[in-house]
Amino acid sequence: xxxxxxDSFSLGLFGDTMQRIYTDGKENLGLxxxxxxxxxxxxxxxxxxxxxxxLINNIRKNVDGQEQIPRVEKDEGFVRFFICERGLDxxxxxxxxxxxxxxxxxxxxxxxxxxxxxIKTLILEHHMAARRMGFLNFFEPxxxxxxxxxxxxxxxxxxVNFFTQIILPLIExxxxxxKFEIARIxxxxxxxxxxxxxxxxxxxxKNIKETNEALSSLFxxxxxxxxxxxxxxxxxxxxxxxxxxxxxxxIASSSAEKDDSIDHEDENPDDLLMAWGEALLTPFSQVKxxxxxxxxxxxxxxxxxxxxxxxxxxxxxxxxxxxxxxLFSYDKLFGAKGLSSTDRKNIDDGxxxxxxxxxxxFYVACSRAKDSLAIVAYxxxxxxxxxxxxENGWFTEDEIEIVN
Numbered sequence: 001x002x003x004x005x006x007d008s009f010s011l012g013l014f015g016d017t018m019q020r021i022y023t024d025g026k027e028n029l030g031l032x033x034x035x036x037x038x039x040x041x042x043x044x045x046x047x048x049x050x051x052x053x054x055l056i057n058n059i060r061k062n063v064d065g066q067e068q069i070p071r072v073e074k075d076e077g078f079v080r081f082f083i084c085e086r087g088l089d090x091x092x093x094x095x096x097x098x099x100x101x102x103x104x105x106x107x108x109x110x111x112x113x114x115x116x117x118x119i120k121t122l123i124l125e126h127h128m129a130a131r132r133m134g135f136l137n138f139f140e141p142x143x144x145x146x147x148x149x150x151x152x153x154x155x156x157x158x159x160v161n162f163f164t165q166i167i168l169p170l171i172e173x174x175x176x177x178x179k180f181e182i183a184r185i186x187x188x189x190x191x192x193x194x195x196x197x198x199x200x201x202x203x204x205x206k207n208i209k210e211t212n213e214a215l216s217s218l219f220x221x222x223x224x225x226x227x228x229x230x231x232x233x234x235x236x237x238x239x240x241x242x243x244x245x246x247x248x249x250x251i252a253s254s255s256a257e258k259d260d261s262i263d264h265e266d267e268n269p270d271d272l273l274m275a276w277g278e279a280l281l282t283p284f285s286q287v288k289x290x291x292x293x294x295x296x297x298x299x300x301x302x303x304x305x306x307x308x309x310x311x312x313x314x315x316x317x318x319x320x321x322x323x324x325x326x327l328f329s330y331d332k333l334f335g336a337k338g339l340s341s342t343d344r345k346n347i348d349d350g351x352x353x354x355x356x357x358x359x360x361x362f363y364v365a366c367s368r369a370k371d372s373l374a375i376v377a378y379x380x381x382x383x384x385x386x387x388x389x390x391e392n393g394w395f396t397e398d399e400i401e402i403v404n
Contacts, residue, residue, distance in 0.1 A: 044069050047310050048370055049077025056367045058393050063359060078105050078372040081395045083385050084403040086321060086378045091132065093403055094121070097376050098315060100401070105372045110313055120311035121300050122365050124323035126153065129300040131322075133293055138229070138286035141278040145271050155294045159245040159276070163284075164291045166242055167218075167232055171284075174219050186211060189242050214239035222284075229287060230280040251276060303365040314369035319378035328358040335388030336381040376403075 045053050045068035053070045060066060082097050095112050098119060102110035109118040123129050126143070130136040142148050142160075151157030155164070166189050173181035186192070192211040217239050221227040227235075230251070237244050237252035244252045250273060292298060301309075303316070318330045331337035332355050339347075339355075346353045366373060379385045382402055389395050 044071065046071055048367065049075045049372075051077040051079050052366070052369050052373055055079050055373070055394060056363055059359065059363045059366065063356070075371070077369075079366075079369075079395065079399060080104065080374045081389060081400045082374065082376045082403050083382050083400065084376060084378050085382060086319070086380055088378075088403070090319075090322075090378070094132075094315065094317065094376060096403065097374055101313070101315075101372060101374050107313065107372065110372070119299065119313040119315050120306070120368070121315045121317060122303050122306060122368065123300060123317045124303055124319070124328070125325060126302065127324075128317065128319070128322055129293055129298075129302075130290075133289045133300065135282075135286040135290040135293065137282040138279050138290055141275040145275045148272070148275070153294075155291075159247045160287075160290075162242070162245050162248070163229060163232070163287045167236070167284075168288055168291060171219075171222060174215075174222075182215070186215070186241075190214075191240065191243065210239075211241070214241035226283045226285060228281055229284055232284060233280060247272060248276060251280065303361050306368050307364050309368055310370055311368055312371045314365075314373050316365045316373070316375045317378075318375065321378070327354060328361055329354045330358055330362070330377065331379065333358045333362065333388075334377060334379065334385040336379045336384045 048056075048070065050070045053068050057067045078101070080097075080101065082093075082100075084093050098110050098112050098117075102108060102114075108114045109116050111117060121132075123132075127136065127140065130139040139152070142152050142157075148157060152160065155161070166185065170182060170185045173185065190211065192207050192214070214236075218232070218235055218241060221231055221235055233244070233248060233252050236242050237249075293300060320329055320331045329337065332339060332343070343353045343355065366375070377385055382404075386400055386402070389400065390397065
């Protein structure tokens with residue numbers, strides 16, 4: 001994964017206005033400057049192929065009029081716009097699109113059948129990745145709790161790290177028969193092999209025996225059917241192999257399959273315990289998939305989160321309905337949905353609208369691609385979307401395909 005450096009074509013003092021995708025900061029900073037003030041000049045784009053630069057120039061032309069110039073030696077590159085009716089199987093649609101791009105570009109790394117499959121998929125919201133990567137049932141209940149959101153998204157949540165930083169690497173080490181790694185993890189995290197515990201207990205052989213029994217008990221959960229996170233939590237609590245995070249202790253210590261205090265309707269329910277009570281009922285593999293999403297090698301990223309990064313092959317997923325946001329509206333940008341009265345008033349008053357923000361977001365997502373770019377737009381009005389992108393000059397007729 002590339003480091004988050006500023007783009008080589010960053011526009012000087014005021015920054016690139018097309019890169020401003022959030023609502024904070026002063027609107028229209030850098031516009032309507034005095035004629036004698038130094039203005040940002042055209043900049044060379046050293047990253048992207050020519051067709052991609054033409055596209056992003058067209059996306060921004062009605063915003064700030066800035067243009068980027070490709071390096072002469074760059075290839076032409078590829079862009080394709082796939083319009084899909086909502087209600088289709090998105091997994092199948094996106095697999096179909098990737099394989100079509102492999103045929104179009106003659107690039108095997110677009111092919112989902114290839115071991116070298118390597119594309120970056122940009123989604124609008126984390127739930128979209130959770131659905132596609134198979135960790136939604138673990139992620140969603142925790143994400144609903146405001147105090148857990150930040151830690152859940154940056155990987156700093158201690159209760160989650162119990163699974164991702166201790167249990168997951170331990171299971172992976174066991175599956176790979178890496179005995180030294182198992183010993184390292186246990187020595188670092190388990191009370192059994194802590195120096196102070198060994199010194200307190202003259203019978204150190206007993207500590208080692210208890211450790212091995214606890215490990216065998218945990219590993220046996222994975223021997224046949226995949227356990228739930230709750231199965232793992234209760235097992236570790238019962239054997240005492242590792243300390244349980246304080247927030248999970250009420251659940252771990254409950255003798256029932258589910259803690260009654262979590263499930264029954266209470267006047268003032270503990271939202272954290274309720275969320276964990278739901279999340280822990282998911283298969284253990286969902287934690288692994290979640291952790292993969294957080295890693296730098298993840299094949300998914302958000303439109304907003306990849307600003308400043310670059311990738312050889314980019315697949316942009318657009319679906320307002322699935323994203324459920326309110327700051328951006330691709331349906332309006334693509335003409336599938338009419339402007340609201342607030343939009344019209346903001347336009348009349350010269351204020352920023354959601355369409356302006358979406359236009360910049362679209363620019364950011366498309367400009368991440370170096371060699372080839374595919375956009376998948378889910379919509380209820382295929383004709384309106386096609387007419388709009390053609391009218392804007394973003395894509396040609398032969399670059400647009402309808403998937404149904």
